[in-house]
Amino acid sequence: MFLSCGKVFLRTCVAGSRHVTGRPLAGVCASHVCTHSSDGLTLRGSSAARGFLRLKMAQSSLDSVRGASTGTLVVTEPLNFWAGKRVKPRQQTNPEPVFEPATGRVLCQLYPCGAEEVDEAIKSAHSAYLQWSKLAGTERARVMLEAARIIRERRDNIAKLEVINNGKSISEALVDIDIAWQSVEYYAGLAGALAGQHVQLPGGAFAYTRREPLGVCVGIGAFNYPFQIATWKSAPALACGNAMVFKPSPMTPVTAVLLAEIYKEAGVPDGLFNVVQGGAETGSLLCQHPMVAKVTFTGSVPTGKKVMEMSSKGVKHVTLELGGKSPLIIFKDGDFENAVKGALMANFLTQGQVCCNGTRVFVQRDIMPKFLEEVVKRTKAIPVGDPLLESTRMGAMISKPQMEKALRYVAQAKKEGARVLCGGEPYVSSDPKLKDGYFMSPCVLDNCTDNMTCVKEEIFGPVMSVLPFDTEEEVIARANNTTYGLASGVFTRDISRAHRVAANLEAGTCFINNYNISPVEVPFGGYKMSGFGRENGQVTMEYFSQLKTVIVEMGDVESVF
Ligand SMILES: NC(=O)C1=CN([C@@H]2O[C@H](COP(=O)(O)OP(=O)(O)OC[C@H]3O[C@@H](n4cnc5c(N)ncnc54)[C@H](O)[C@@H]3O)[C@@H](O)[C@H]2O)C=CC1
Numbered sequence: 001m002f003l004s005c006g007k008v009f010l011r012t013c014v015a016g017s018r019h020v021t022g023r024p025l026a027g028v029c030a031s032h033v034c035t036h037s038s039d040g041l042t043l044r045g046s047s048a049a050r051g052f053l054r055l056k057m058a059q060s061s062l063d064s065v066r067g068a069s070t071g072t073l074v075v076t077e078p079l080n081f082w083a084g085k086r087v088k089p090r091q092q093t094n095p096e097p098v099f100e101p102a103t104g105r106v107l108c109q110l111y112p113c114g115a116e117e118v119d120e121a122i123k124s125a126h127s128a129y130l131q132w133s134k135l136a137g138t139e140r141a142r143v144m145l146e147a148a149r150i151i152r153e154r155r156d157n158i159a160k161l162e163v164i165n166n167g168k169s170i171s172e173a174l175v176d177i178d179i180a181w182q183s184v185e186y187y188a189g190l191a192g193a194l195a196g197q198h199v200q201l202p203g204g205a206f207a208y209t210r211r212e213p214l215g216v217c218v219g220i221g222a223f224n225y226p227f228q229i230a231t232w233k234s235a236p237a238l239a240c241g242n243a244m245v246f247k248p249s250p251m252t253p254v255t256a257v258l259l260a261e262i263y264k265e266a267g268v269p270d271g272l273f274n275v276v277q278g279g280a281e282t283g284s285l286l287c288q289h290p291m292v293a294k295v296t297f298t299g300s301v302p303t304g305k306k307v308m309e310m311s312s313k314g315v316k317h318v319t320l321e322l323g324g325k326s327p328l329i330i331f332k333d334g335d336f337e338n339a340v341k342g343a344l345m346a347n348f349l350t351q352g353q354v355c356c357n358g359t360r361v362f363v364q365r366d367i368m369p370k371f372l373e374e375v376v377k378r379t380k381a382i383p384v385g386d387p388l389l390e391s392t393r394m395g396a397m398i399s400k401p402q403m404e405k406a407l408r409y410v411a412q413a414k415k416e417g418a419r420v421l422c423g424g425e426p427y428v429s430s431d432p433k434l435k436d437g438y439f440m441s442p443c444v445l446d447n448c449t450d451n452m453t454c455v456k457e458e459i460f461g462p463v464m465s466v467l468p469f470d471t472e473e474e475v476i477a478r479a480n481n482t483t484y485g486l487a488s489g490v491f492t493r494d495i496s497r498a499h500r501v502a503a504n505l506e507a508g509t510c511f512i513n514n515y516n517i518s519p520v521e522v523p524f525g526g527y528k529m530s531g532f533g534r535e536n537g538q539v540t541m542e543y544f545s546q547l548k549t550v551i552v553e554m555g556d557v558e559s560v561f
């Protein structure tokens with residue numbers, strides 16, 4: 001599989017050295033000699049003697065990702081995928097560097113797709129849609145079950161690649177990939193269950209409804225759950241008979257293409273699931289393309305508004321999964337131990353870069369001192385560091401600007417009178433290879449009030465704001481006092497209160513006595529400015545299909561003319 005290229009690299013093999021996606025590698029790399037295949041990943045060993053090992057990104061070589069460690073991988077394989085294969089970028093100018101967050105090193109280069117490439121991908125999706133939509137739901141299910149099986153089989157290596165590109169800890173990434181295959185498996189199960197309704201009409205006439213696919217759907221993803229978002233969007237789309245063109249975040253481009261390869265291997269027609277790389281410009285081209293029937297978007301509110309506006313020009317269906325500033329309400333009668341664990345789960349997964357995080361933690365006044373003591377103790381004990389180590393629980397943030405933004409929020413909170421009980425600082429590891437990584441220590445803020453910036457705005461970083469409350473009525477009003485409405489949570493042992501609070505919170509999800517679990521069987525999505533439409537659950541089949549009514553006359557036409 002591996003061909004020796006025989007070239008000596010001319011680039012220095014230090015943090016920041018650049019290997020250009022899609023270009024033949026011919027650069028300096030100290031005294032390393034490389035071996036490489038015609039496509040794949042380059043694994044950079046720490047010792048000159050080991051040199052370079054080029055890994056192919058198909059099944060057998062994805063296995064070799066197992067040998068990679070933080071700071072060793074360079075991705076050179078084209079990351080676009082349409083018409084059943086990886087596609088090299090047409091223009092190899094103005095590349096955007098993609099970083100490995102744990103080291104600040106360049107992982108690969110991103111070449112955004114232009115209008116012609118977007119058009120090619122959409123056309124290939126359309127021709128696949130014409131075949132796929134004609135299959136029986138159970139036939140689609142069989143292919144999707146095979147895809148779920150392959151994801152499960154490659155779980156460890158997909159997770160590893162996700163960690164290298166995203167910075168989150170391997171313990172979390174493994175769970176993300178599990179949720180990903182579960183999503184594909186779940187929607188496979190629903191593919192054969194698409195059905196309409198039969199309606200009896202007077203005089204023996206009747207009508208029936210059919211659930212039909214929409215056509216070509218576009219998925220646009222955020223950086224925080226790159227592979228999982230691609231499955232959450234594609235699984236229900238494909239189950240309903242649609243095709244998809246997916247654009248990952250330009251910061252996390254490397255794993256979506258693995259999903260495209262897996263779907264192909266499982267037996268979908270060429271073009272059914274495609275990946276185009278790029279940022280805002282490529283995203284806009286997708287939203288405006290006349291052959292696109294639906295756009296499903298995960299990202300920030302400002303971008304979501306633009307996506308909706310562009311899609312409205314073509315009267316396209318839209319699903320928006322946007323940001324949040326979710327409340328977590330802890331009553332004094334709640335199970336204390338679980339409430340503390342719930343608060344940590346609500347704030348520190350994926351370095352706090354989670355849209356449904358419960359970042360406003362309302363704690364009933366009587367238990368506030370005890371709660372703060374325990375939550376701070378456990379926050380300080382979170383192992384931050386190399387995300388590929390099994391013991392790590394918090395990795396690196398996605399980018400330097402994202403980390404700096406979160407640190408600015410902490411500084412602003414202090415200025416506005418909040419007290420930093422722990423963290424909120426750049427984290428410098430003793431491991432030299434992590435010295436340029438984007439690490440921040442998880443932070444708990446006390447003495448917060450509802451009008452502070454840290455309590456009002458989505459930080460998208462590991463920052464928990466804790467607020468005292470006295471009564472149920474008061475806390476519900478305060479919890480709802482936000483333009484967002486993605487999620488919410490309540491800890492209490494009082495069953496009536498739990499359901500009353502859940503009913504009164506203005507949010508698409510309410511967790512009772514837990515937080516941030518995501519079973520694929522239940523719908524997920526927002527109220528208010530957190531968006532609309534749903535992902536996961538049976539209802540999402542409705543968001544990826546349209547209803548046709550067929551009316552059947554059994555008698556004569558009664559004409560008024
Ligand atoms: N509700 C949810 O399920 C989730 C929401 N989010 C939200 O996303 C934000 C962070 O993610 P980011 O990736 O920084 O968000 P973002 O809004 O900057 O980007 C999201 C995606 O939109 C694309 N995009 C940017 N401009 C575009 C345009 N004009 N037209 C079409 N596409 C465009 C980006 O390239 C990226 O793929 C946070 O605010 C967070 O709350 C993140 C994850 C999940």
Ligand SMILES: C[N+](C)(C)CCCC(=O)O
Pocket residue numbers: 224225229349353354355356516517518
């Ligand atoms: C998986 N979960 C529930 C922690 C987060 C999913 C939503 C997102 O993409 O931020």
